[in-house]
Amino acid sequence: MLWPIPKIPAKAVMSKPDYKRWIIILLIMSQVGTLLALFLGKVTSYDQALLYGMLPAILLWLLFFGLAFSRYEHSVNAALLWNEETEITKRHWQRWSRKQQIVVSNVVLSPEENGIGALLGNLADIPAYPAKARPLFIDLPGLINRLEFIDQETEKQCPGYRHYLSEIFIQFSGKYQKEMIGQEVYKQWDLYPKYSDKVELFCANDENELSGLVLLIFLQGWDSRHTEKYSEFITAQLIASDHFVSQYTLPIISAVGRCLSSDSLFGALDMLSEYNRLKSESIRYVWVSGMDDEREKLVKHLLEKSWALPDKRPLISLDHSFGPPGPLMFPLSVSLLVDAAKNTGEVQLLILRNEESRYLLCLIVRELFL
Structure with missing residues (x-):
């Protein structure tokens, strides 16, 4: 008889965030935010440029980076749980297969x-x-x-x-x-x-x-x-x-x-x-x-x-x-x-x-x- 053992696919894990790339993005966003504050925001001091330009850019970067890292962590946790359940299922079918x-x-x-x-x-x-x-x-x-x-x-x-x-x-x-x-x-x-x-x-x-x-x-x-x-x-x-x-x-x-x-x-x-x-x-x-x-x-x-x-x-x-x-x-x-x-x-x-x-x-x- 055919053994009704299911084929369980492997759970793919998202690639880990590239920290070097994200640091480059942070620098670019900080510079763009500062320049926008200087030329479009009409700020009159460097403190205002940092407060109204660089700081919002950094906060926006933290938001995007946090979302990307959260997705990665969720993917890792899901894969770990998937592998654990896969092992449990496999042990169940091993017990079934070894019946005598x-x-x-x-x-x-x-x-x-x-x-x-x-x-x-x-x-x-x-x-x-x-x-x-x-x-x-x-x-x-x-x-x-x-x-x-x-x-x-x-x-x-x-x-x-x-x-x-x-x-x-x-x-x-x-x-x-x-x-x-x-x-x-x-x-x-x-x-x-x-x-x-x-x-x-x-x-x-x-x-x-x-x-x-x-x-x-x-x-x-x-x-x-x-x-x-x-x-x-x-x-x-x-x-x-x-x-x-x-x-x-x-x-x-x-x-x-x-x-x-x-x-x-x-x-x-x-x-x-x-x-x-x-x-x-x-x-x-x-x-x-x-x-x-x-x-x-x-x-x-x-x-x-x-x-x-x-x-x-x-x-x-x-x-x-x-x-x-x-x-x-x-x-x-x-x-x-x-x-x-x-x-x-x-x-x-x-x-x-x-x-x-x-x-x-x-x-x-x-x-x-x-």
């Missing part, structure tokens, strides 16, 4: 047994299948078996979660049918799922305040009759509010920030960094998808901003290992990077270009922002 969605459990089924861990090892060991779509590493025929696996793994990470599970949200690719998903989910959890294709579902947002545990399931599968153009993935995230986590002392695996959508990649990066108060040296893991043709200029921009990218692999391509991106690539990538944040303990930045050539950015961290 807490993840207490994360289950990932991917073509690699180690999931994202396979991409975090030595360069020589990283799988390379940029043009190949691959099935899941594990043989789990039928949706019910896959849901049972999710349930078991979620229980291991968050024991007793079913007692507090309030909602289940599903996003799925074309292989699955909504009716079948609803039936199988109800058999497993005694809850009918809800369906949503909104990006806000799996990133921090203001729309819904969580009252309990919410399970997010993403199903990107194949039809058993033929292979798709994208790899198979199934992920499940268990999310909760910070109040609920504190109340029941639940484990925190990671935190997912807001999704930032933009037509301008560099503008979005600068906004994300500024309003999340990121230090350039704190980000060493930048993951990309759908933008092989822009990687070089992206690296150049990040290095110009003094980002501490690794020399050997400044960007990590998900497509290089998992093949062409599928319809659920963004939420699946968020789930993958939740594991990456958990394994490395460091900040993960996801940059994805979708089919509409819009850029989607999301920050995933191991610990909550203060």
Whole structure:
């Protein structure tokens, strides 16, 4: 989603009065006033020339100079107040931008047994299948078996979660049918799922305040009759509010920030960094998808901003290992990077270009922002 952060223009300050110029004006006005008093006022002494000529000119100069200096002081004060209010507004939007969605459990089924861990090892060991779509590493025929696996793994990470599970949200690719998903989910959890294709579902947002545990399931599968153009993935995230986590002392695996959508990649990066108060040296893991043709200029921009990218692999391509991106690539990538944040303990930045050539950015961290 677009961040509704307003662009606040800088307040211009009037130039400071030029004292040298004003002194010259004072001398000229004093001389003109004296001459006018001598030749037009018909004064008979120097005292009268000073009183009726120079003194009024000086007073008139003081009036003009006072008005000019008052305007300058007013301009300075207005600019100071403007800057102060700008900082207050900016801090407000920084707090808004740094909102996070807490993840207490994360289950990932991917073509690699180690999931994202396979991409975090030595360069020589990283799988390379940029043009190949691959099935899941594990043989789990039928949706019910896959849901049972999710349930078991979620229980291991968050024991007793079913007692507090309030909602289940599903996003799925074309292989699955909504009716079948609803039936199988109800058999497993005694809850009918809800369906949503909104990006806000799996990133921090203001729309819904969580009252309990919410399970997010993403199903990107194949039809058993033929292979798709994208790899198979199934992920499940268990999310909760910070109040609920504190109340029941639940484990925190990671935190997912807001999704930032933009037509301008560099503008979005600068906004994300500024309003999340990121230090350039704190980000060493930048993951990309759908933008092989822009990687070089992206690296150049990040290095110009003094980002501490690794020399050997400044960007990590998900497509290089998992093949062409599928319809659920963004939420699946968020789930993958939740594991990456958990394994490395460091900040993960996801940059994805979708089919509409819009850029989607999301920050995933191991610990909550203060």
